[in-house]
Amino acid sequence: xxxxxxxxxxxxxxxxxxxxTIFLYYPLGKTVQYSFTDYSEWSPVxxxxxxxxxxxxxxxxxxxxxxxxxxxxLVGCVVVEVGVALILAVLVDSIxxxxxxxxxxxxxxxxxxxxxxxxxxxxxxxxxxxxxxxxIAVFGMEKINWITENSAMYLVLIPVLWQYVGFYFVIFxxxxxxxxxxxxxxxxxxxxxxxxxxxxxxIPMIQEVIVTSLGLVIAGSLKVFDIVFVMTNGGPLDxxxxxxxxxxxxxxxxxxxxxxxxxxxxxxxxxxxIYIVTNKLAQQKEGLY
Amino acid sequence: MENKNKLIPVRGIYKIxxxxxxxxxxxxxxxITTIAPLVWIFINAFKNNDExxxxxxxxxxxxxxxxxxxxxxxxxxxxxxxxxxxGFKNSLIMSGSTLLLILILGxxxxxxxxxxxxxxxxxxxxxxxxxxxIPQFAVIVPNFVIMKNIGDIFEGFQGSYLxxxxxxxxxxxxxxxxxxxxxMSGLPKELExxxxxxxxxxxxxxxxxxxxxxxxxxxxVGIMEFLWSYNDLLTPLVYLSKRNMPVxxxxxxxxxxxxxxxxxxxxxxxxxxxxVLILYFISQEYVIKGMTAGAVKG
Numbered sequence: 001x002x003x004x005x006x007x008x009x010x011x012x013x014x015x016x017x018x019x020x021t022i023f024l025y026y027p028l029g030k031t032v033q034y035s036f037t038d039y040s041e042w043s044p045v046x047x048x049x050x051x052x053x054x055x056x057x058x059x060x061x062x063x064x065x066x067x068x069x070x071x072x073x074l075v076g077c078v079v080v081e082v083g084v085a086l087i088l089a090v091l092v093d094s095i096x097x098x099x100x101x102x103x104x105x106x107x108x109x110x111x112x113x114x115x116x117x118x119x120x121x122x123x124x125x126x127x128x129x130x131x132x133x134x135x136i137a138v139f140g141m142e143k144i145n146w147i148t149e150n151s152a153m154y155l156v157l158i159p160v161l162w163q164y165v166g167f168y169f170v171i172f173x174x175x176x177x178x179x180x181x182x183x184x185x186x187x188x189x190x191x192x193x194x195x196x197x198x199x200x201x202x203i204p205m206i207q208e209v210i211v212t213s214l215g216l217v218i219a220g221s222l223k224v225f226d227i228v229f230v231m232t233n234g235g236p237l238d239x240x241x242x243x244x245x246x247x248x249x250x251x252x253x254x255x256x257x258x259x260x261x262x263x264x265x266x267x268x269x270x271x272x273x274i275y276i277v278t279n280k281l282a283q284q285k286e287g288l289y
Numbered sequence: 290m291e292n293k294n295k296l297i298p299v300r301g302i303y304k305i306x307x308x309x310x311x312x313x314x315x316x317x318x319x320x321i322t323t324i325a326p327l328v329w330i331f332i333n334a335f336k337n338n339d340e341x342x343x344x345x346x347x348x349x350x351x352x353x354x355x356x357x358x359x360x361x362x363x364x365x366x367x368x369x370x371x372x373x374x375x376g377f378k379n380s381l382i383m384s385g386s387t388l389l390l391i392l393i394l395g396x397x398x399x400x401x402x403x404x405x406x407x408x409x410x411x412x413x414x415x416x417x418x419x420x421x422x423i424p425q426f427a428v429i430v431p432n433f434v435i436m437k438n439i440g441d442i443f444e445g446f447q448g449s450y451l452x453x454x455x456x457x458x459x460x461x462x463x464x465x466x467x468x469x470x471x472x473m474s475g476l477p478k479e480l481e482x483x484x485x486x487x488x489x490x491x492x493x494x495x496x497x498x499x500x501x502x503x504x505x506x507x508x509x510v511g512i513m514e515f516l517w518s519y520n521d522l523l524t525p526l527v528y529l530s531k532r533n534m535p536v537x538x539x540x541x542x543x544x545x546x547x548x549x550x551x552x553x554x555x556x557x558x559x560x561x562x563x564x565v566l567i568l569y570f571i572s573q574e575y576v577i578k579g580m581t582a583g584a585v586k587g
Binding site: 005006008009012013015016017019020022023024025026027028030031034042084087088091092094095098101102103104105106107108109110111112113114115116118119120121122123124126128129131134162165166167170171174194219222223225226229230244247248251252257260261264267268271 | 308309312313315316319320322323324325326327329330338341342345346394395397398400401402405407413416417420422423424425426427428429430431432433434435437455456458459460462463466491492495516519520522523527536537538540541543544551554555557558561562565566568569570573576577580581
């Protein structure tokens with residue numbers, strides 16, 4: 001059946017398209033526009049100042065710090081989330097008992113809000129009563145002051161990884177389950193089993209899913225905000241500042257909307273560049289198999 | 290499967306059990322890391338400070354003995370500025386409305402994309418897919434200005450629930466439309482064709498035939514959209530007035546309010562997390578399917 005009534009096409013589709021245009025596409029353009037202005041304090045009057053905000057990005061030492069931290073987060077996510085998730089998926093796929101239990105338990109952090117997780121890990125790393133100091137006390141060790149300028153960035157990385165490993169685990173698990181059984185059977189006849197089977201058959205067979213997941217991990221790591229905002233708010237002394245938390249700070253705490261928008265543009269550009277590069281690399285790699 | 294294992298010769302059993310054992314140990318270790326922090330929070334939500342510091346892993350005793358097991362939750366109620374229970378109500382109202390609007394507007398749009406033929410079908414789909422790549426950070430400042438401008442015209446709009454509902458509906462709807470479109474496209478067309486021949490109007494076909502058939506997809510998409518909306522921190526943090534704040538925002542401010550009352554902080558997490566976990570345990574299959582299918586949203 002092919003319906004053609006123009007009237008209903010308009011009535012049914014219009015509200016959705018209108019909302020998406022007004023609250024996603026229009027503001028996206030506006031952000032780019034604001035990034036070339038001295039917009040601040042939500043004042044209705046602002047001037048165009050050319051590339052000044054972008055020059056400031058290069059001289060702002062906190063931007064440097066946030067950029068490095070964002071990249072640390074990105075690399076951590078790529079290596080640990082994808083790596084651990086892949087190992088767990090291969091292992092869970094190999095067992096019969098407890099399959100559903102492990103899938104349920106590994107995935108549930110994904111549904112919890114980032115702010116609750118942020119507070120949870122903030123509490124876990126507290127000196128007096130934190131979970132971590134409780135655990136090391138069991139082993140007779142001295143309490144540690146966990147969140148310091150040197151450690152903060154690595155400590156906020158833990159809950160981010162903790163939350164999302166389960167997500168990629170489920171994606172990989174589904175992909176592995178979809179590998180045709182006869183491929184494994186013929187491999188087993190050739191004497192390829194266990195660890196070798198994983199390396200030479202499972203991973204190449206789900207390569208496409210892994211590449212897609214890498215894209216998702218990268219896009220996701222640029223969006224991390226809640227957990228860091230609640231756990232350290234970018235501190236101490238900007239040690240765990242990310243581009244996202246710094247953007248929020250500039251736009252809504254220091255009320256520099258122009259400069260904040262320039263940081264948004266930086267985040268979008270960074271995302272696009274990484275997206276294009278990984279896509280290129282993935283295409284080149286595909287040729288090898 | 291059970292019987293098959295028993296028939297394997299003795300040496301074989303050892304071999305299988307050895308590698309299986311390591312597998313189970315590794316999996317159990319990761320399971321402990323995901324469960325332990327929650328158990329720690331859930332137990333300590335019912336303890337006073339001394340107990341939390343002194344015996345973190347034991348079951349609650351002091352409050353239980355004195356019959357005031359919900360003491361920490363009572364404490365949370367006392368702060369009128371930051372009442373987690375009111376926050377929870379706010380969360381439900383906003384996420385519920387967001388979910389409802391998304392499902393209504395989203396299924397309408399999906400119905401057109403799945404069943405109508407017109408020149409711009411492909412373009413509209415591309416427009417939707419591309420909109421999923423726009424991060425919250427790229428739109429938050431201009432949207433704040435839009436909200437302020439609407440607030441200047443309509444009194445009472447600024448800081449109201451609507452300031453969160455509208456941008457969330459706009460930002461999360463693209464996922465629902467795309468998922469529902471692909472589901473509706475797969476539905477058999479015979480029923481709709483028969484209804485059309487019998488003289489049923491297009492809105493009638495939509496509400497009486499397409500929607501009832503789409504219910505499984507609506508549930509799956511609905512759970513996802515609800516979770517995203519419920520867990521969102523940035524949108525309410527930026528647009529809402531204090532009274533209307535949802536749990537996610539309140540919980541982000543808990544450290545400064547109850548900084549010395551550890552039990553109360555744990556209780557706050559307990560209240561925020563418990564409903565989501567219950568929803569998850571009831572609808573696990575739907576959640577896992579929906580989340581991974583909509584992976585692009587992350």
